[in-house]
Amino acid sequence: MIRPATPMTLVLLTYVDMDAIERLRPAHVEWIREAIDAGVMILAGRRDDATGGVLLFRGLPEHVEPVAKSDPFVTGGGATLELVGFPANLAADALADVLG
Numbered sequence: 001m002i003r004p005a006t007p008m009t010l011v012l013l014t015y016v017d018m019d020a021i022e023r024l025r026p027a028h029v030e031w032i033r034e035a036i037d038a039g040v041m042i043l044a045g046r047r048d049d050a051t052g053g054v055l056l057f058r059g060l061p062e063h064v065e066p067v068a069k070s071d072p073f074v075t076g077g078g079a080t081l082e083l084v085g086f087p088a089n090l091a092a093d094a095l096a097d098v099l100g
Contacts, residue, residue, distance in 0.1 A: 032044045040057055
């Protein structure tokens with residue numbers, strides 16, 4: 001379905017310290033749950049090659065960046081992040097409620 005563009009930001013995490021990642025995982029998972037419950041984040045998952053993670057947020061990169069930088073993986077030195085903003089103007093009908 002073609003729809004009015006919804007600003008989205010893909011956050012790519014890259015693990016840089018696996019000891020920190022293992023130590024911070026419970027706090028990271030709780031942070032994700034809170035962001036999803038708040039309606040800011042839509043989904044999260046680990047990369048297939050286990051070198052990082054992928055997070056999908058609603059909003060422009062400049063609004064998402066402070067939230068993404070508060071991830072315990074990032075604040076604890078376990079991961080770096082890259083933000084990729086895009087307008088979600090094409091989507092499956094089943095995603096209409098998710099995208100707003």
